[in-house]
Amino acid sequence: MKVVRYPQQEEKADLLSRPVMEATDIMDRVKPILEAVKEKGDTALKEFTERFDRVELTDLEVSYEEFEEAYSLVDQELKEAIQVAYNNIKRFHESQKASTAVVHTMNGVQCWRKSLPIEKVGLYIPGGTAPLFSTILMLGIPASLAGCKERILCTPPGTDGKINSAILYTAQLVGVDKVFKVGGAQAIAAMAYGTESIPQVYKIFGPGNQYVTAAKQAVFQEGTAIDMPAGPSEVMVVADKTAPASFIAADLLAQAEHGIDSQVVLLTTEESLLPKVVAEIEQQLKNLPRADFARQSLANSRAILLKDDETMVEWMNDYAAEHLILSVENDEEWAEKVETAGSVFLGHYSPESIGDYASGTNHTLPTNGYARAYSGVSLDSFVKKVTFQRLSKTGIQTLGPYVEKMAIAENLQAHKNAVSVRLEQLGKEG
Amino acid sequence: MKVVRYPQQEEKADLLSRPVMEATDIMDRVKPILEAVKEKGDTALKEFTERFDRVELTDLEVSYEEFEEAYSLVDQELKEAIQVAYNNIKRFHESQKASTAVVHTMNGVQCWRKSLPIEKVGLYIPGGTAPLFSTILMLGIPASLAGCKERILCTPPGTDGKINSAILYTAQLVGVDKVFKVGGAQAIAAMAYGTESIPQVYKIFGPGNQYVTAAKQAVFQEGTAIDMPAGPSEVMVVADKTAPASFIAADLLAQAEHGIDSQVVLLTTEESLLPKVVAEIEQQLKNLPRADFARQSLANSRAILLKDDETMVEWMNDYAAEHLILSVENDEEWAEKVETAGSVFLGHYSPESIGDYASGTNHTLPTNGYARAYSGVSLDSFVKKVTFQRLSKTGIQTLGPYVEKMAIAENLQAHKNAVSVRLEQLGKEG
Numbered sequence: 036m037k038v039v040r041y042p043q044q045e046e047k048a049d050l051l052s053r054p055v056m057e058a059t060d061i062m063d064r065v066k067p068i069l070e071a072v073k074e075k076g077d078t079a080l081k082e083f084t085e086r087f088d089r090v091e092l093t094d095l096e097v098s099y100e101e102f103e104e105a106y107s108l109v110d111q112e113l114k115e116a117i118q119v120a121y122n123n124i125k126r127f128h129e130s131q132k133a134s135t136a137v138v139h140t141m142n143g144v145q146c147w148r149k150s151l152p153i154e155k156v157g158l159y160i161p162g163g164t165a166p167l168f169s170t171i172l173m174l175g176i177p178a179s180l181a182g183c184k185e186r187i188l189c190t191p192p193g194t195d196g197k198i199n200s201a202i203l204y205t206a207q208l209v210g211v212d213k214v215f216k217v218g219g220a221q222a223i224a225a226m227a228y229g230t231e232s233i234p235q236v237y238k239i240f241g242p243g244n245q246y247v248t249a250a251k252q253a254v255f256q257e258g259t260a261i262d263m264p265a266g267p268s269e270v271m272v273v274a275d276k277t278a279p280a281s282f283i284a285a286d287l288l289a290q291a292e293h294g295i296d297s298q299v300v301l302l303t304t305e306e307s308l309l310p311k312v313v314a315e316i317e318q319q320l321k322n323l324p325r326a327d328f329a330r331q332s333l334a335n336s337r338a339i340l341l342k343d344d345e346t347m348v349e350w351m352n353d354y355a356a357e358h359l360i361l362s363v364e365n366d367e368e369w370a371e372k373v374e375t376a377g378s379v380f381l382g383h384y385s386p387e388s389i390g391d392y393a394s395g396t397n398h399t400l401p402t403n404g405y406a407r408a409y410s411g412v413s414l415d416s417f418v419k420k421v422t423f424q425r426l427s428k429t430g431i432q433t434l435g436p437y438v439e440k441m442a443i444a445e446n447l448q449a450h451k452n453a454v455s456v457r458l459e460q461l462g463k464e465g
Numbered sequence: 466m467k468v469v470r471y472p473q474q475e476e477k478a479d480l481l482s483r484p485v486m487e488a489t490d491i492m493d494r495v496k497p498i499l500e501a502v503k504e505k506g507d508t509a510l511k512e513f514t515e516r517f518d519r520v521e522l523t524d525l526e527v528s529y530e531e532f533e534e535a536y537s538l539v540d541q542e543l544k545e546a547i548q549v550a551y552n553n554i555k556r557f558h559e560s561q562k563a564s565t566a567v568v569h570t571m572n573g574v575q576c577w578r579k580s581l582p583i584e585k586v587g588l589y590i591p592g593g594t595a596p597l598f599s600t601i602l603m604l605g606i607p608a609s610l611a612g613c614k615e616r617i618l619c620t621p622p623g624t625d626g627k628i629n630s631a632i633l634y635t636a637q638l639v640g641v642d643k644v645f646k647v648g649g650a651q652a653i654a655a656m657a658y659g660t661e662s663i664p665q666v667y668k669i670f671g672p673g674n675q676y677v678t679a680a681k682q683a684v685f686q687e688g689t690a691i692d693m694p695a696g697p698s699e700v701m702v703v704a705d706k707t708a709p710a711s712f713i714a715a716d717l718l719a720q721a722e723h724g725i726d727s728q729v730v731l732l733t734t735e736e737s738l739l740p741k742v743v744a745e746i747e748q749q750l751k752n753l754p755r756a757d758f759a760r761q762s763l764a765n766s767r768a769i770l771l772k773d774d775e776t777m778v779e780w781m782n783d784y785a786a787e788h789l790i791l792s793v794e795n796d797e798e799w800a801e802k803v804e805t806a807g808s809v810f811l812g813h814y815s816p817e818s819i820g821d822y823a824s825g826t827n828h829t830l831p832t833n834g835y836a837r838a839y840s841g842v843s844l845d846s847f848v849k850k851v852t853f854q855r856l857s858k859t860g861i862q863t864l865g866p867y868v869e870k871m872a873i874a875e876n877l878q879a880h881k882n883a884v885s886v887r888l889e890q891l892g893k894e895g
Contacts, residue, residue, distance in 0.1 A: 113874050117871065119571075119864070119867045120867065122570075123570035123571055123576075127576045138556060138825065140553035144553065148843070153837065154805070165877060237837040238838045258694070258833070258834070260839060282887060285882045285883040286883050288879040289879040292878070292879040319879075325876075325878065375581065375584070375849070375851070378851070379852070380855075383887070384857065384860065384861045385854055389574075389864060392872065392880075393871065394576055394864070395574065403688070405688070408668045408689075408690035409690060410849040410851070415845070415850070419838065419840040420843060420845070421805070421808070421809060423803075423809045424809070424810060424815055424819065424825070425797075425811040426824070427814065437550065438546075438819055438822045438823050440542055440546040441550065441822045442818060442822065445595045445596060445598070445599060446595045447818075448752070449719040449722040449749075449755065450719045450722070450822075453718075456712055457712060
């Protein structure tokens with residue numbers, strides 16, 4: 036971890052910069068996969084699964100028996116933990132339901148918004164060493180609360196042709212009962228275009244490697260909605276003198292273990308904290324199975340000593356962190372100073388991993404500075420808000436003449452006429 | 466207008482298909498413009514303005530004097546009409562403000578969402594024959610309500626180097642006080658990258674021709690957020706026997722006059738309505754200045770006779786119209802059947818043009834079937850919703866052990882440790 040003491044203001048942009056991502060050649064490798072799935076459907080999916088996941092599949096869809104088996108394989112303690120997380124996430128996302136209030140903008144003119152579910156959604160869950168069943172909670176619960184009719188999930192099989200049992204257990208729990216053994220760019224293509232066994236969806240959610248990310252970008256350009264643009268995960272910790280070094284080190288490492296491109300930034304005004312945090316990191320690294328990942332990502336990360344709180348606030352908002360931990364004494368006061376972030380963790384007892392799994396907030400969040408303009412996933416991500424309006428005869432008689440004037444001023448005569456024919460009719464009716 | 470009577474179910478997809486858009490060669494022409502603006506800033510903007518808008522500018526920014534002049538040029542009646550629209554739009558968008566409710570997901574665990582303004586937003590308003598000041602109301606009012614600090618607007622100048630006075634008047638009214646005389650792809654580039662005189666923004670809103678659309682797509686790929694993907698405007702009218710043919714014809718023409726690629730679809734179960742609507746269209750076309758546009762777009766449009774209401778509902782939801790006019794007797798009953806649309810106009814006295822200008826709803830809406838997964842612009846479009854969480858000591862003691870289990874099950878030991886170090890500390894405190 037690079038320690039920087041009292042940097043100049045001119046160094047800020049560089050010190051807060053993210054690792055540059057280069058995706059062009061990846062897109063060149065992804066495009067033919069998308070084309071193949073579009074043309075050959077399931078046949079292409081099975082070919083790619085054989086090539087990339089090294090397993091030959093007869094059925095792409097997870098069977099009832101496989102769900103049953105998974106249910107029996109997940110141990111009771113994990114089931115309980117998942118249930119606690121489920122309850123919290125459900126409670127928080129339920130609170131995001133919007134009511135349909137009718138607004139009388141003027142006499143005889145009623146307007147309202149109604150949240151309607153996105154009918155068909157697809158979730159992608161990566162395979163690999165970390166079976167991200169927590170992401171199924173984060174995506175499946177709001178999809179279900181929103182009322183999305185078709186909810187499907189794609190995830191790559193192991194070389195034995197099976198899916199991790201915690202993934203299948205959680206999928207069932209959240210009511211995603213169509214799970215397909217397909218990973219990578221081919222899974223994204225299948226959900227965007229539809230195949231013989233996989234239904235087409237209108238919006239695709241979920242994390243993935245750079246091939247998945249590139250495929251999501253490509254199908255987005257073609258019209259399928261996606262949750263948000265992707266980038267490596269990141270955390271910023273803002274710490275004052277009350278922050279225990281061991282807590283901070285643990286929070287930084289929890290982010291750093293994600294992968295070698297994870298980014299970790301510490302801001303503090305407390306000089307004595309820096310050597311303690313560095314020492315704690317070394318100590319804690321000793322016992323981490325993913326220490327190699329963590330070391331590499333820490334090599335690109337920074338601990339920055341700043342002169343005062345005001346400067347910390349400025350740097351904090353400039354960075355626009357995906358995860359922002361405010362490990363400070365006056366954390367509620369600091370919360371008011373946040374202008375941009377994905378999710379904020381307040382005080383010394385709110386580590387990021389609590390939000391990653393179980394506090395109730397969503398862990399699908401904008402990375403790479405996207406928090407400046409994007410929100411994390413929420414119930415809103417699974418609905419579209421449709422506006423309605425209804426004018427009475429009085430309504431159009433009151434408002435119509437103004438609309439006629441505006442339409443003429445925009446040189447749109449037919450827009451005016453749509454009002455005029457109605458006003459004329461009402462005039463005849465007297 | 467192509468009249469189709471009782472089509473087969475197999476014809477549905479074709480009859481409801483949108484005109485195909487081809488953008489590849491446009492992107493090739495737009496990319497060098499973006500590059501030039503990125504490298505040469507204002508110099509490039511002035512060169513492009515000279516080339517495309519045929520005017521040499523010294524200052525890109527509209528001056529105080531120009532605003533003053535515009536104010537005096539807009540006639541009083543138009544000002545009043547704009548004010549009425551302003552009030553309605555403001556009232557409806559104000560009702561979309563979300564309150565920050567703290568949710569206790571479990572004992573000692575608090576979660577909440579807070580809407581924070583996107584700090585810097587840019588609005589694009591096209592030039593040409595129709596000065597779209599109404600779009601400034603639709604974008605500027607929610608931007609101001611959201612509290613976006615930097616709100617700028619780009620629009621191309623006329624050959625006299627001036628901006629339409631209604632545009633400047635409306636910009637002032639909604640509090641967009643930085644207006645720049647730049648149009649086309651170069652304006653999008655300027656707002657995405659920033660130049661000497663034009664500040665960089667985080668999100669770009671507004672309609673435009675295919676160059677503007679391509680430029681928005683390109684900067685989106687690079688990380689600047691945009692309002693939504695674009696396509697030609699469209700309306701679907703669902704009419705029963707109570708719908709007056711003259712109203713329907715006027716509504717179809719109001720959409721058709723937008724441009725030759727506008728799309729217009731009429732669904733009805735009332736056979737006798739079709740010849741009446743066709744005749745009314747011919748009659749009303751005679752007096753339209755933009756009749757040429759309308760005739761061309763009507764040539765690609767369809768009036769479809771269906772056998773019953775159930776089929777109409779199915780076709781209506783399959784189409785996912787940007788504007789959906791329900792010109793039916795039981796319009797409130799029909800409103801309940803809408804599963805997907807941008808904005809819905811209920812009954813015989815709610816023409817689309819009312820919503821285009823002044824009912825209060827937003828007129829920036831998802832086209833091209835995007836209504837299946839996207840909402841129109843609203844107050845939400847100008848904020849990001851940041852989640853916060855705060856755990857007390859009791860909170861982490863209750864929830865922590867579950868998170869530890871889940872982290873281990875995902876093979877993320879450092880995620881577990883971030884909880885464990887805190888639980889250990891609390892254990893020592895007793």
